[in-house]
Amino acid sequence: SSELTQDPAVSVALGQTLRVTCQGDTLRSFYASWYQQKPGQAPLLVIYAKDKRPSGIPARFSGSGSGNTASLTITGAQAEDEADYYCNSRVSSGNYVFGTGTKVTVL
Amino acid sequence: EVHLVQSGAEVRKPGESLKISCTGSGYNFPTYWIGWVRQLPGKGLEWMGIIYPDDSETRYSPSFQGQVSISVDKSISTAYLQWSSLKASDTAMFYCVRRDYGSGGGYFEFWGQGTLVIVSS
Numbered sequence: 001s002s003e004l005t006q007d008p009a010v011s012v013a014l015g016q017t018l019r020v021t022c023q024g025d026t027l028r029s030f031y032a033s034w035y036q037q038k039p040g041q042a043p044l045l046v047i048y049a050k051d052k053r054p055s056g057i058p059a060r061f062s063g064s065g066s067g068n069t070a071s072l073t074i075t076g077a078q079a080e081d082e083a084d085y086y087c088n089s090r091v092s093s094g095n096y097v098f099g100t101g102t103k104v105t106v107l
Numbered sequence: 108e109v110h111l112v113q114s115g116a117e118v119r120k121p122g123e124s125l126k127i128s129c130t131g132s133g134y135n136f137p138t139y140w141i142g143w144v145r146q147l148p149g150k151g152l153e154w155m156g157i158i159y160p161d162d163s164e165t166r167y168s169p170s171f172q173g174q175v176s177i178s179v180d181k182s183i184s185t186a187y188l189q190w191s192s193l194k195a196s197d198t199a200m201f202y203c204v205r206r207d208y209g210s211g212g213g214y215f216e217f218w219g220q221g222t223l224v225i226v227s228s
Contacts, residue, residue, distance in 0.1 A: 031209075035215075048216070050211065
């Protein structure tokens with residue numbers, strides 16, 4: 001299967017830690033990347049190659065993964081982290097697939 | 108500095124054709140795959156397909172195979188997404204992305220600003 005499944009919504013108190021997970025068989029072969037999307041904006045890459053952060057992404061964002069699961073962790077969530085988050089991975093055909101998306105609410 | 112600049116919003120009637128564009132600058136355009144992503148109103152991101160500008164090799168997501176056409180003109184550093192007969196259900200925001208590649212697969216650091224396509228009678 002080339003699907004990536006995410007929890008629809010996650011909430012976290014300001015300053016606490018949250019984890020967003022992404023599950024799919026393709027993650028056994030390829031790393032996940034993670035994208036943050038705020039309303040009215042294009043998505044922003046926050047994690048690539050499972051656990052690498054692009055320049056300019058705060059260190060509170062981290063990635064991990066094992067087996068068929070990838071995770072995005074925000075340690076010390078801030079109000080500005082409230083957004084939709086999507087995982088993405090390559091599939092065996094050489095194409096790519098996005099996860100179903102997780103709406104993160106910071107309380 | 109890398110930029111992907113997409114063509115402007117479009118309003119079309121069902122059955123009409125449309126071609127939207129994505130122009131890359133600030134890097135060697137032919138040697139990076141360009142992908143297209145759909146986002147229906149209020150919905151998630153969907154992968155449509157990807158093209159390699161240097162030789163026009165194209166891969167479509169099964170959901171979009173036969174529904175759209177992806178092409179490129181590397182002489183003007185521009186990729187295209189085309190419909191021959193639009194449907195109301197094609198109303199969406201479309202993004203182009205540049206694929207970067209590292210160990211374990213690719214990722215998309217650079218995105219176009221998006222092109223809104225509205226199909227309505």
